Amino acid sequence: MIIKIENLNYIYNPNTPFEKKALDNVNLNIDKGDFIGLIGHTGSGKSTLVQHLNGLIKPTTGKIIVDGMDITSEDANLKEVRQKVGLVFQYPEHQLFEETIYKDIAFGPKNLELKEGEVRERVKKAMELVGLNFDDLKDRSPFELSGGQKRRVAIAGVLAMKPKVLVLDEPTAGLDPRGRDEILGRIQKLYEEEGITIILVSHSMEDIARLVNRIVVMHKGKIAGEGPTKEIFKQAEELEKIGLGIPQITSFMRKYKLEGNKVRDDILTVKEAKEELINYLRSRGNA
Amino acid sequence: MLKDITIGQYFPGDTFIHRLDPRIKILIIIMFIASLFFIVSFYPYILILGFILLTIRLSKVPIRYVLKGLKPLMFIISITFLINIFFTKGEVLFLLGPLTITKEGLSQGIFMALRLIFLITGTSLLTLTTSPISLTDGIEKLLSPLKRIGIPAHELAMMMTIALRFIPTLLEETDKIMKAQMARGADFESGNIINRAKNLVPLLVPLFINAFRRADELAIAMEARCYRGGEHRTRLNELKLKKQDILTVSIMAIFFGFIISTKYIEYI
Numbered sequence: 001m002i003i004k005i006e007n008l009n010y011i012y013n014p015n016t017p018f019e020k021k022a023l024d025n026v027n028l029n030i031d032k033g034d035f036i037g038l039i040g041h042t043g044s045g046k047s048t049l050v051q052h053l054n055g056l057i058k059p060t061t062g063k064i065i066v067d068g069m070d071i072t073s074e075d076a077n078l079k080e081v082r083q084k085v086g087l088v089f090q091y092p093e094h095q096l097f098e099e100t101i102y103k104d105i106a107f108g109p110k111n112l113e114l115k116e117g118e119v120r121e122r123v124k125k126a127m128e129l130v131g132l133n134f135d136d137l138k139d140r141s142p143f144e145l146s147g148g149q150k151r152r153v154a155i156a157g158v159l160a161m162k163p164k165v166l167v168l169d170e171p172t173a174g175l176d177p178r179g180r181d182e183i184l185g186r187i188q189k190l191y192e193e194e195g196i197t198i199i200l201v202s203h204s205m206e207d208i209a210r211l212v213n214r215i216v217v218m219h220k221g222k223i224a225g226e227g228p229t230k231e232i233f234k235q236a237e238e239l240e241k242i243g244l245g246i247p248q249i250t251s252f253m254r255k256y257k258l259e260g261n262k263v264r265d266d267i268l269t270v271k272e273a274k275e276e277l278i279n280y281l282r283s284r285g286n287a
Numbered sequence: 288m289l290k291d292i293t294i295g296q297y298f299p300g301d302t303f304i305h306r307l308d309p310r311i312k313i314l315i316i317i318m319f320i321a322s323l324f325f326i327v328s329f330y331p332y333i334l335i336l337g338f339i340l341l342t343i344r345l346s347k348v349p350i351r352y353v354l355k356g357l358k359p360l361m362f363i364i365s366i367t368f369l370i371n372i373f374f375t376k377g378e379v380l381f382l383l384g385p386l387t388i389t390k391e392g393l394s395q396g397i398f399m400a401l402r403l404i405f406l407i408t409g410t411s412l413l414t415l416t417t418s419p420i421s422l423t424d425g426i427e428k429l430l431s432p433l434k435r436i437g438i439p440a441h442e443l444a445m446m447m448t449i450a451l452r453f454i455p456t457l458l459e460e461t462d463k464i465m466k467a468q469m470a471r472g473a474d475f476e477s478g479n480i481i482n483r484a485k486n487l488v489p490l491l492v493p494l495f496i497n498a499f500r501r502a503d504e505l506a507i508a509m510e511a512r513c514y515r516g517g518e519h520r521t522r523l524n525e526l527k528l529k530k531q532d533i534l535t536v537s538i539m540a541i542f543f544g545f546i547i548s549t550k551y552i553e554y555i
Binding site: 017051054056079082083086087089092094095096097107108111112143157158161 | 298299463464466467468469470471472473474488489492493496497
């Protein structure tokens, strides 16, 4: 178990008229090698929760243990925590500041006080991981790039810290379909090849269905549900009640089944659906 | 750290003070400030204190909130206090090394510190009980007679509205960028002053870039909706003076008139 959250509570602006309970007794365990999808309506507490994971926010009450280290204790080494849990914020390209891409990505490793050679290795590796050519791009300004490329530079900046857990807050917001596919493809590869534990916050049920193996549903600061992807997406009515949905293709297959066709209703991707439909239609044709 | 900033912070409510016309409130504050500078003895301060306490009571703003506005200015208040204590000539009370404390200095120091404290609490009561939008509406209306002599009242008010509108946005943005850089191991809290200033670069560069981007977007959005200054603009909510507004401002005019007059009465 790499992250363990116990009875976590967080209140914004306590003792003012703007007081708001953002997290309400959250308990969650994340295993090493999990690919978690964190879903929830706007304001459900997702962002607050992920900011707790690397100590950017101190809980009002509760305990968080990351990789055997209690990060909520007074003497926790926050630098070490932030190295272990890499957090990519929404629109991460808004945090770029250096003159060259190399320098920007090197910001994290340099803060870890690594040697110059090690920093260079890490920058190179991180750029490879997000699909940016090191030799062509390292000396260019990050501000000359396209939106999707800028975002990849920003993600590389976090990957260069070599985190054990990578948290991505809506990494595809505002990107065109191609940019989105590229980013998601890179994330999947990271998960498969580097063995990083990933937490993906997203509003796109399609992206979630395609990538993750476990889903955590947040609602009004509480964990409303948790389980394997297929299990969670079976509860379409409950999800709709709290303003969420299921992937379009899952919804289609459910309706198709309701009309009397004997197909599975736990389909998550178009590819799966295609196979299922072909098999079904063939079997019906033969009968 | 950023949560302590209360400039222009509005404390929502629906009390008599909140409902007063913003123009009236601005006028009262101007009278309040003016009268503070006419006060020469301690007695009128009792009236001022009464006025402030009554306003706080009526507006239902927690006193803690009003006092919070003093915190960032505590330094200036203390400096004023100390300078007055040590550098006023008069009857010596006691010696403190090379410094002498005089009776006159002590009273002058307390007097000046009180003046600053009243000035700040009074004006912060205005912003605490008036939403930024009605505040700028009030300023625009009050300045509009000056349009004839070429003062762009509408533009000034619009600039103020936009500036006020973006304070929380920029604070939020600062917080977000700080966190994003902290997630990459940036340290904003330790080190000597030169290092600290250097560490601010990763925060300030993105903040400026984003501020310019926002300004650009806002200008385009305004032009797309045919904004072109104050000429012939009508308003959704016209400011209208009510009976209670006139009554309040009249009573306050007499009140502050009396306070100002105390300066002259003393010498008669």
